[in-house]
Amino acid sequence: MNTAAEILLDEHKTLFDAIEATKKVQKVKDVELYRKLIINFISFFKDFTEIYHHPKEEKILYKKILKHSKNIDNKILNEISGNHHELDEQIILVEQYYNENENENNKLKKAVDKYINLLFKHIWKENIILIKNLSYLLDEKELKSVAKSFIKLDEKYEKKKKLQNDITKLIKKISSK
Numbered sequence: 001m002n003t004a005a006e007i008l009l010d011e012h013k014t015l016f017d018a019i020e021a022t023k024k025v026q027k028v029k030d031v032e033l034y035r036k037l038i039i040n041f042i043s044f045f046k047d048f049t050e051i052y053h054h055p056k057e058e059k060i061l062y063k064k065i066l067k068h069s070k071n072i073d074n075k076i077l078n079e080i081s082g083n084h085h086e087l088d089e090q091i092i093l094v095e096q097y098y099n100e101n102e103n104e105n106n107k108l109k110k111a112v113d114k115y116i117n118l119l120f121k122h123i124w125k126e127n128i129i130l131i132k133n134l135s136y137l138l139d140e141k142e143l144k145s146v147a148k149s150f151i152k153l154d155e156k157y158e159k160k161k162k163l164q165n166d167i168t169k170l171i172k173k174i175s176s177k
């Protein structure tokens with residue numbers, strides 16, 4: 001497998017794991033405990049997608065595919081790309097509900113549910129349509145350049161590994177309960 005695909009699959013795996021753990025947190029009835037746990041996931045989803053994951057796809061990968069590949073319908077790519085806007089808007093709404101009212105958990109839980117469902121479907125679509133077929137969509141030189149840009153982006157913002165390690169620790173803690 002090419003490095004560009006590996007990097008994205010690794011990030012998708014982290015996101016999938018975080019979604020699964022969030023589903024568990026969604027069942028927590030105690031308001032205080034729920035808020036204490038869920039804020040970690042809200043922050044993680046926001047930072048990880050906003051700083052590292054979506055820019056890789058939107059500013060680097062999708063752009064390259066749109067420019068160079070004749071093997072994909074642009075409509076499909078635009079639809080996948082459009083999901084990012086929905087996700088960005090939804091996580092802002094989630095954050096708003098979290099900050100707005102400490103005792104009103106239902107609105108927050110519903111918004112979190114919507115976010116993780118959207119994210120799950122979106123990642124699944126990307127895996128099946130884009131990442132699995134990346135070697136058909138771009139040639140070797142293009143794939144190398146994409147991977148190089150991914151690595152450069154991660155180096156620029158430095159804290160990706162810390163974000164991934166922190167959330168993995170929390171996921172483990174939650175899964176063992």
Ligand SMILES: [Fe+2]
Pocket residue numbers: 054057084122126
């Ligand atoms: Fe995406």
Ligand SMILES: [Fe+2]
Pocket residue numbers: 012053057123126
């Ligand atoms: Fe993705």
